[in-house]
Amino acid sequence: MCWWLWKRDISEPWQLGFQDAASPAMEEIILFHDEVMYILMIITVFVLWLIIRALTTRYYHKYLFEGVLIEVIWTLLPAGVLICIAFPSLKLLYLMDEVINPALTIKVVGHQWYWSYEYSDYGPETIEFDSYMIPTSELKKGDLRLLDVDNRLIVPIQTEVRVLVTGGDVLHAFAVPSLSVKIDAVPGRLNQTSFYLKRPGVFYGQCSEICGANHSFMPIVVEGVSLEKYIRWVEALK
Known part of the structure; x- marks a missing residue:
């Protein structure tokens, strides 16, 4: 980076992530984003593996489409994941909306x-x-x-x-x-x-x-x- 830009927070070519945080709220937003992306990757890999196994293995195919237990699991598990995401999201939302003794x-x-x-x-x-x-x-x-x-x-x-x-x-x-x-x-x-x-x-x-x-x-x-x-x-x- 050129010497005259060392103090400037700017986006870079082909940048995929956030800019460097300069406030506590932005630091929390980046942290929350990373946590949600981590959960998303786990869900994506698991669901992809489940689909492949269901298409290639007859036992898995029968278990997924005719089992009562799997119906309970894929109803409760997403609900639990959404709750784990919702609470920190709402906390961050209210913290960002609060104005405390501005100077x-x-x-x-x-x-x-x-x-x-x-x-x-x-x-x-x-x-x-x-x-x-x-x-x-x-x-x-x-x-x-x-x-x-x-x-x-x-x-x-x-x-x-x-x-x-x-x-x-x-x-x-x-x-x-x-x-x-x-x-x-x-x-x-x-x-x-x-x-x-x-x-x-x-x-x-x-x-x-x-x-x-x-x-x-x-x-x-x-x-x-x-x-x-x-x-x-x-x-x-x-």
Whole structure:
């Protein structure tokens, strides 16, 4: 990887898995995904073996289609598997929906086709700015085509951040995979989500709602910095 990308969490060519997690919620999502995939592989191999044996062995064929015991087993066993998957899934779902004592609130407004950010926790002086995708003709060395923006969303690490999301014109969706953030931006409605950034870095996302002709040209860039650097950034803007 090039030296100027070492701090950036981006997808790679032919990537099949998730991006590296930057929040506790995303770590739990990846762990849950791996557990479910492990169960899925066991079920797939077992069912495939059972089908092959049933087709090639007369005894297995008779036992599978005329046995009462197997009927009980393949009714109770899937139910047990679904329960084992459902409980951690519901736990994770409720944990992701919970907002616990946020230290910072950011309002995100989706427009056609850019994002607006508002920091309103600093008295009457609200910090507001728009974030546009950098055109290909203006990219500098190290910038990512269709992903980099002129103004990044700066947040401090190890801080609970609440995000209020709405739409200014049509439906949008604020999504950053590394932070497990994906929420609709609906005009006239304020949706709420949160994340806890564990480490510094630059994290990329995009609008995941088909919002018009330039839907694929409104990226999201979240930069996690230390608290000291974040304070200096806020003071420079005020």
